[in-house]
Amino acid sequence: MTYDRLVCANCAAPVNEGRCPVCRASRARLQQQGLFAGLSPAMLVALLVVLLATLALLAHQTV
Template sequence: MSCEHLICARCSGPVVEGRCPTCRNARDHMHRHGPPIPPALVLAGLVVLFALALLLQRLY
């Protein structure tokens, strides 16, 4: 769903333009995609998984 065709009930303007605080809040809420995961955290997780795989390979 996008905010391109939504009309604000407060200012009667398109939400995508963000004319009033209500429009801006709705537009920001619509375009939020969840908490961002820092690339460094992803890389650290991959390194840990790789190290565990190597460790398990040596043990068995």
């Protein structure tokens, strides 16, 4: 999940602004979650489509 749309329950500001200690801690935790944590769902779908197209091209060339 991306943190650009999350709203902090402590200060009611967007988490990505990091206005309070809770926001800063949540932002740091979300940034450390992994390789694809910062990608939007649309970007993940686009990467999947590119991967499938590459595999289809490779399969077509070997036949």
